[in-house]
């Protein structure tokens with residue numbers, strides 16, 4: 001990358017361009033799986049995100065085309081392409097934030113857990129790289145099944161002595177966007193004015209939108225509240241069915257991950273007002289070893305676990321009902337690293 005930058009500078013000088021100081025402030029963000037359905041639009045949104053100094057695009061597939069394309073957008077982020085396992089070190093070295101959308105998506109009829117056999121190994125390998133080349137980075141995992149891939153990442157980091165539970169996140173922001181959008185539809189409001197906390201995990205019944213704690217309040221008769229909750233829980237499947245074999249949510253996921261990444265960068269930069277829901281390693285709020293809940297982010301990672309939102313009777317029942325499934329998914333991830341197949 002240094003040689004490429006020097007060549008680009010020399011070419012610019014030959015063309016008579018004024019050499020300008022390279023932007024020195026901001027953060028280095030690596031996207032692993034950057035050529036994919038999520039990776040490409042996510043990289044576009046990150047190229048447009050304030051605070052990104054370097055955008056490193058890594059994939060086992062070629063990344064040069066996406067990187068060349070994005071590099072023409074007139075924002076400060078310097079874009080670099082890294083392809084294939086030998087290029088992982090360069091993509092990760094000294095990165096501040098690593099976002100991982102690498103892995104296979106669902107087809108109709110599959111559960112997220114059906115992706116485990118392929119994606120578990122992909123996440124393990126990539127996180128081994130993170131432990132080695134940027135052990136202090138914040139890590140945001142998108143690859144499914146998130147309920148298991150985050151425990152896999154944690155176990156890999158623990159074994160490498162690089163685990164910081166305050167900096168490892170399963171991205172559940174899409175559940176929040178969906179809850180805000182669908183609740184706003186029902187209430188006839190602007191989705192940007194609605195905020196629904198979503199807790200638990202990221203699969204079926206483990207996705208628990210706490211509609212009773214939404215702002216503004218979502219007050220619906222029981223049957224309509226249940227229908228709204230079911231739509232939020234099944235929203236991933238709604239997209240998988242509509243794409244009819246061509247994959248799962250990519251564009252809305254890119255928007256969600258870009259929002260989460262921007263929140264991380266703002267928190268790193270000292271903004272003390274950043275709150276996001278994410279799936280993290282802590283038994284503090286639920287008793288389970290991993291759980292998604294609202295978190296205040298700070299310069300060093302998670303700064304505060306906000307208390308679980310107050311829940312009505314149905315929501316409390318759903319919280320109890322999800323425990324078995326979430327616990328089994330967590331154990332499956334932990335076991336994958338402890339006893340590799």
Ligand code: NAD
Nearest residue numbers: 033035036037038059060061102103104105142143144253
């Ligand atoms: P995709 O197949 O379009 O893209 C995946 C990319 O990962 C491809 O470019 C592929 O080459 C790359 N890849 C595969 N193995 C890799 C490896 N070892 N190292 C680096 N890159 C590798 O899939 P997609 O639609 O972008 O979905 C990616 C993942 O995100 C899926 O597992 C999907 O289930 C998940 N997802 C999660 C959420 C969420 O809310 N957390 C939402 C949508 C999708």
Ligand code: LMR
Nearest residue numbers: 106112144236237248249
């Ligand atoms: C989603 O919620 O859209 C993702 O987890 C992808 C999927 O498989 O549903």
